[in-house]
Amino acid sequence: MEWQEFLKGESGRHGLSMEQTETLLAALSSPDNFASNQAKLSLTFRISEATVKQRMGEIYRKFGKSFPQLIDTKGAGKLDILCRQLKEKYYQQPEPVVATPDPNSSPYPEEFISIIEEKIRRFCGREFVFKTFQQFITENPHGYFTIIGDAGMGKSSIVAKYVSEHKSPCYFNILVERRNRPELFLKSIRHQLIDRYQLPNSEDADLPTLLAQVAGKLTSDQPLVIAIDALDEVEQEPRGNILYLPKTLPTNVYFLLTRRPYSRDKKRLLVEVPEKELDLRDQKYINDNQDDIKKYIGFVINTDTEYKTGLRNWIKSRSIPDTIFVKQVANKSENNFMYLRYVLPAIAKGDYNDLSLTELPDGLRQYYQSHWVRMGMEAKPGQLMEIVLYILLEIGTPIPCEMIAGIAEEDECDVAQVLEDEWVEYLKKQNVEGEICYTIYHASFLDFLKAKREMDSKRKIFQEVNQRIAEYLEQGMA
Structure with missing residues (x-):
């Protein structure tokens, strides 16, 4: 060093x-x-x-x-x-311990490979976040650093990018997959630390014990950073620190956390070491956020092989200068990357060929509502597309097409078409014990659907969906 x-x-x-x-x-x-x-x-x-x-x-x-x-x-x-x-x-510095993982293995936990790779595929900017975090590490011997932001502001992508570059131990809390319990977090982090630092007899160790064992192998230029995404999605009894994170930390141990905005009474992180919060919504970061949003748009329209051709054709057909397109779409995004993740592909695929630049949706929530209407959900309520979404919402865990079809009492091929064609960009498809299962992709869309359920709680469709789920489960237990 x-x-x-x-x-x-x-x-x-x-x-x-x-x-x-x-x-x-x-x-x-x-x-x-x-x-x-x-x-x-x-x-x-x-x-x-x-x-x-x-x-x-x-x-x-x-x-x-x-x-x-x-x-x-x-x-x-x-x-x-x-x-x-x-x-x-x-x-007299000790030689740092360098892990020697299997060269054929992934540097990330297998359960998070897909989310990390997907999040960093079009990653742009956020240097101000990484710079602030590095400054925190330089100025403090240990501590907690929390990134706060609304749904879709790129918090998970920031963690994924940091983990991909630093090969840090990590955990992504995922509500829609029920991967958000303290015991699951500890199990995953324990395995990662044991593998990385060759910790003997630690299969049942708690987190403070594991960190104490690792601390003796760390140096200031090779600290341990554990990255944890989406604390707001953690499901835990109302006692102790969230995920039972320790109040004190050994030297050279840091936690990089993300969460949505919260009220102070729901912080659930009482610590006795340095801590810092970076709120992406803060006015002092407005220019940084806008610059990063514009970088992302510029990357997709000029470099992204999947969507750039469709986007350039849409822009050219309306004689819009690139600078104007980037500026107006950035403004409409309200600094929300999830908005861009949906709107830019929709433009490229021709979904908005009947709209001008100014007619594009304003903000993520208006995008969801606009798409809901364009899919005919308001005109024809109760159709299979809506039933499938509400089944996924009510079940809350990854389920196969066969189960969805059984609950909906519809042909499996028809349900598969809805899953693969109508809602493909809003759903996550994954292999669970050899079976392809589906869940709702992002917490912001989940919030949108929950709002629909709360506003229309007396609609017959909600009662029918829950009744069908109950009957299906009862038949499976008979």
């Missing part, structure tokens, strides 16, 4: 601010070269010598917890002591 990277890690562990870290890096530019002249540092940072003196005083105070000589020494000589102590620690 390079000397400057070592200093950054030590600065973070000792709680130095960004300005104090920069001053220390300049003062100790190498193990054998340090600037004891405050006037030189004053010129380097264009600040007064008094400010330099104040910063160095805070640096000595914070490092004094590890090196008491800094507190005992009066007057000059403290920088020499600090440099000597840090050099000794630097040259």
Whole structure:
């Protein structure tokens, strides 16, 4: 590890601010070269010598917890002591433990391979998020970092991108698949840590024990980051921290979390280590969000092999300059990537050939409602397309086409056509114990359907769907 990277890690562990870290890096530019002249540092940072003196005083105070000589020494000589102590620690660093996984295996847990690969396929931007998180790691010896944002703002994609680049242990809570319980989380993370760090006799260890075992194998330039997506989808008894995450963490252990906005009484994460929240909805990130949305649109219309031809034909047929298309679609998206995930393919496939640019839906919820109407769901309520969705909504777990057809009392081929043609972009298809099963793809569409159910709770279709589900299950148990 390079000397400057070592200093950054030590600065973070000792709680130095960004300005104090920069001053220390300049003062100790190498193990054998340090600037004891405050006037030189004053010129380097264009600040007064008094400010330099104040910063160095805070640096000595914070490092004094590890090196008491800094507190005992009066007057000059403290920088020499600090440099000597840090050099000794630097040259005695343990060699980092590098995992040696099977070269033929995936770097991710098998259960999350598909979601990670799908999320990073068209990933663009979000550098401000990664930069802020890295700064948090640099400035703190351990801690929790939470990304907050509305459905569709790209939280899962951010986690997937980070995991894909850093090969971090991870867990994606998925409500529609019932993969959102603390015991499932612990089982998955336990296996990942055991495999990565070769932890013996840990098959039944709890999370704090596992982290303590791993901590001795970590260095500041190779910390452990555990990424957890969608805390808001966790199903857990109302006691303890969410997922029973520990209040304290060993040095060099960090958690990268995501969740939807929440009220303080539902935070359920009480910790005794540094924590930071980055809210994607914050006004200070509005320009960053818009830039990333525009990058995504530009990538799809210019580079994406699946949709660029259809999009360019639609744009050309209306004589719309690319810059205008990107700007107006970005505005209509309301900084929501899920909106783009649906609308851009719909344009490319010709679903909006009868609309102008200004007539495209405004925002994700209006998109869902617009599509609902265009599918004829309002004009012909109770049809098979609607019944299939409400069965998936009420069941809540992945189920095969045969079961859906049995509940709906319809021909399996007709149900398969609805699943594969009418709702294919809204459903997730997966192999469960050798059988193809279906669930609703995204929490935002699930919310839309739940709102329909709540607004129309007295409609006959809801009563019929639930009655059919009950009868089907009773027949299976007979």
